[in-house]
Amino acid sequence: MSASQFGSRFVITTFGESHGTALGVVIDGCPAGVNFDEGLLKKELERRRPGHHGSGQIVSGRQETDAPEVLSGVFDGKTLGTPMAIIVRNQDARSQDYSVIKNSPRAGHADDMWRNKFGHSDHRGGGRSSGRETVSRVMAGSVAQMMMKHVSAPTKVIGYASQIGPMTLTDAERAEVSKKDIDSFQARFPSSRDQEVADLLKKAQDNGESHGGVAEILIQNPPAHLGQPVFHKLKSDLAMAFLSVGATNGFELGLGFEAAEVKGTQFHQGPQDAYGGIRGGISTGESILLRVSFKPTSSILDVAKKGRHDPCIVTRAIPVLEAMTWLVLADHYLWSKTDRI
Amino acid sequence: MSASQFGSRFVITTFGESHGTALGVVIDGCPAGVNFDEGLLKKELERRRPGHHGSGQIVSGRQETDAPEVLSGVFDGKTLGTPMAIIVRNQDARSQDYSVIKNSPRAGHADDMWRNKFGHSDHRGGGRSSGRETVSRVMAGSVAQMMMKHVSAPTKVIGYASQIGPMTLTDAERAEVSKKDIDSFQARFPSSRDQEVADLLKKAQDNGESHGGVAEILIQNPPAHLGQPVFHKLKSDLAMAFLSVGATNGFELGLGFEAAEVKGTQFHQGPQDAYGGIRGGISTGESILLRVSFKPTSSILDVAKKGRHDPCIVTRAIPVLEAMTWLVLADHYLWSKTDRI
Amino acid sequence: MSASQFGSRFVITTFGESHGTALGVVIDGCPAGVNFDEGLLKKELERRRPGHHGSGQIVSGRQETDAPEVLSGVFDGKTLGTPMAIIVRNQDARSQDYSVIKNSPRAGHADDMWRNKFGHSDHRGGGRSSGRETVSRVMAGSVAQMMMKHVSAPTKVIGYASQIGPMTLTDAERAEVSKKDIDSFQARFPSSRDQEVADLLKKAQDNGESHGGVAEILIQNPPAHLGQPVFHKLKSDLAMAFLSVGATNGFELGLGFEAAEVKGTQFHQGPQDAYGGIRGGISTGESILLRVSFKPTSSILDVAKKGRHDPCIVTRAIPVLEAMTWLVLADHYLWSKTDRI
């Protein structure tokens, strides 16, 4: 297991510095015969980009076209069973902006951590600790999604913001998420308070402020029996997947911390945990709800990003968390193929 | 990577069914020359046992001596650099109690999940989905702790219950945990309300009730620079480690979900997140506070366990979470040896 | 990947020192539902033991009963899909014989290498560099064989000695191996010159002499399409498996080095390489012949073994090489389950 590798069967290795030549991923373990849907790949990359939808004004200003190039593993529209390498070149490196950082690491950023750990680091824009690293995850996740469509068409992964700073989704709003076009909301906060949230973020950007938040991922109709005891329970691999994303600091499955307060007779004898469709680490086939918390972005402290910082990272993180979810599902789906003789 | 394997450098593989012949672990990757402290191994196993301290009356009744036997990897009081196998035999299997379960899986348990997934399962007491599986983790964790003592003596891992059902530790109490003997509290809830908690649990046991709760793990003086970008950030490996424990459903680092509500200027310009000593996925050397939530135990529904169920799993889970913490630290310590040429 | 681990899907981890408490293996990745054949396990262990058949007089004197104990992973006669741990206790440790070695490592043995590498070693009988380590491989291999019987009943793995010192099997004799009971030959050299070989070895033992040799493994009716490009070709994994056995120093597939001298038109336009049933790293379904060379045993230099040394290791290595072959087949069989969507 190497540091930039994820998965046991559907194995990905990502690479690329924020201001290097290119970012990319190699997927080794995707079976042959999957229909390769380049449109989906591009769409997911587009969804990850800052300002991809109405939220253009409220997220970090870096603009990359992010045109993916498939280098291997696909032929005549289908996967070959060989490693698939996909890259995206960095165009808007603007490393001149970052020269100032060389000797003064950005507060709150991981720059100094990397420098101390490795003794040598790419000071331009965070290198590999930058959020730009997630381009590779989104590309890999789109391929995982293509594979899952073959084997479990009804499975859906729906991500949305459930909290942005002080604003929180109501239970009624949450109950409707699967009926809404999440991307049509400026901050992917699926509520009639859409504009309020956008205003909050705009104001934060103007004032050099930032907010934390919570993203939720709803998995509808997951295949049953995914998850490997003991250490690769579906929930542990999902937790690892989500906590590997920058700025995250919390994870919940179903009721999460709230369950600590519920009595057992109530928890287990009612409809139980309505969204916790994992038991004994294994998917039951019922819906799974996952929640991830994010710290307020630290880029407010970043002189170089003055006026261009992300006031809240949650909106942009959603396609990344969805990608990680597809990767975990694809990995465990393949793994389950050898559960029984 | 196999299902019962954990770690990339300090690699453990656990085995054993709840009512099988024995449970155990093989540790492959522990360097040669570590002083083997059999006393520590036994002490940690003892701490994991139900009723090991004052809490004897309030936890599940199964009594095993849990005498560990080291089969390999140690000679003349030191590790050899070869795989260390340690086992514990099951003595109190009482599988007759469980015969009733064969055709009626225990509600809330994972028994039916395993049966459906694997097509064949050990119906006696949950097989490998039983909490008894954690014996192997605790043994492995004690060896990880022995290794870390060599290389980072001041590092401490302190686990305690911060919430048991409706009762929650106060900030003042939390601030004192490192000065207290956690095991002297009946439910490892380090508060003057010790007896109140014990009464709550006793009452739950009498009434066939159970409670969820929260465990906290405080890492004091961790080595700096542990954690590997991108997918093996220290936080992601810790999240995976904790969520691999049964009945867990939430994880927080430092402020966790609370950070979602704090403004960036406040979060980043004050002393920041006082217990979140991980930045960019890498340990800073400062204290790290981790929180894990647990569902109320499902054994209340278990006919076979009538009157013997655990009213709250948190107390017993604490040595297990500590073990998982030591395993992650040991793994990343070894990994960091090759960060630089 | 840890040092004592083998396989990617059918993953084994072995442990145990020659003169420690026990040797064993954990198999993680064997699917549920395989009929567990304890008789086969015992038979294969028995075949590995010195003096198991007529050759009693011509191999090293250590006598262990080698009674295997299955600690986990099997219930009601079938595998559970959970890790299977199997151990054998050391009974005839006689470590007093080896006290002399402590300060004078045995010439030709690996004792000093281990001491220098690890700084601390078990000087009693070679620790883990002893041939006794292969007990674990044979146990694991027998389980792999059980699994393969489910899925590819006609597959046979036949091992025999094709050279012992100066004596070499003729092509006519080789052509008959599948019709013979290899174990009925004193040195597993399936020839009418059986007694000549036995005499040669007896004489070597009396004279403190030893011989090298060659073992051959014939795989009949292997499943087709096993082997993963690029690095896990079936031939590369077999080569690694065989060269991981002590005293080996050469490997050939089919014609091996002889093919270097054959012209392409002859090689490729005749029936090609009659026993090289691997093409592009993938099994064709045709027979596969593998050859492994062994150095003459170094125990002749070992004062402690005076009069008890093995005059040739090939005979005893055969069940070990067969076990490694089954392990590679089982691993690749499971791997091939995810070749296509």
Next chain:
Amino acid sequence: MSASQFGSRFVITTFGESHGTALGVVIDGCPAGVNFDEGLLKKELERRRPGHHGSGQIVSGRQETDAPEVLSGVFDGKTLGTPMAIIVRNQDARSQDYSVIKNSPRAGHADDMWRNKFGHSDHRGGGRSSGRETVSRVMAGSVAQMMMKHVSAPTKVIGYASQIGPMTLTDAERAEVSKKDIDSFQARFPSSRDQEVADLLKKAQDNGESHGGVAEILIQNPPAHLGQPVFHKLKSDLAMAFLSVGATNGFELGLGFEAAEVKGTQFHQGPQDAYGGIRGGISTGESILLRVSFKPTSSILDVAKKGRHDPCIVTRAIPVLEAMTWLVLADHYLWSKTDRI
């Protein structure tokens, strides 16, 4: 472990079809601070190319510039400790030449094996079973070599042909290899019979004939103590590395099969195996000689390659085997950093 991945610490993942967009490798696990020597990378790629030296006339005609592009992991002339991705684009795909193959797989090639295994394959030029795949290995190997220069400057890896069809290097010639410029010999056969060999190959090319052969790799001054018992002995990982190269079918360490005929008293009491500097699977620090046999190339049967086939693959394989050797050394060097506490 995925199929196109090699190594446990210095981990590489290769990708790319012969006639796809690009070939490449991601190296994950190279420590930070290694001086990146782009000249060495280019030189090694150049050495791998057909017709790179005098042998231009006697090897397969495909001409690629093979200009490597480093996409990540290097900054200011040094490695960052992050994944290094390096690619080479395919320019001379000429896939029209191969259209004929679509429905008639090339005899002796692996094309049909892949098609049967994966159900879908790239019929143009062998896809990933083509020798072109080795470009990725050579690039990775050059980085491994850069790293080893930091830590073990005197280590040298010298590859040469010791047999080409009927022509065999003499012991006297072999004894001189380290004093010669191997690349100055037309077929890397370091002998005064250089022209004879070249004539043999030219004639074979004209006549649609091919020859097998043997390559030797001499490791001078390897670091001592490399190799991990039990399954990752240095010799087993080298065997796997070499047998993963196409057309190989034999491997020898030191005396190899010849040792089968030598008596133990002679073998162990003389200077032993002069080139077998591995004991108990661990390097002694003495020279290591490795031999690899190759089948005669099958491209003689390939209509599409009429007049352009490689009459013997050994010459071109040498930089590839050297690369694999550096990769194994680098991997085990890093692994040895955690042998002792």
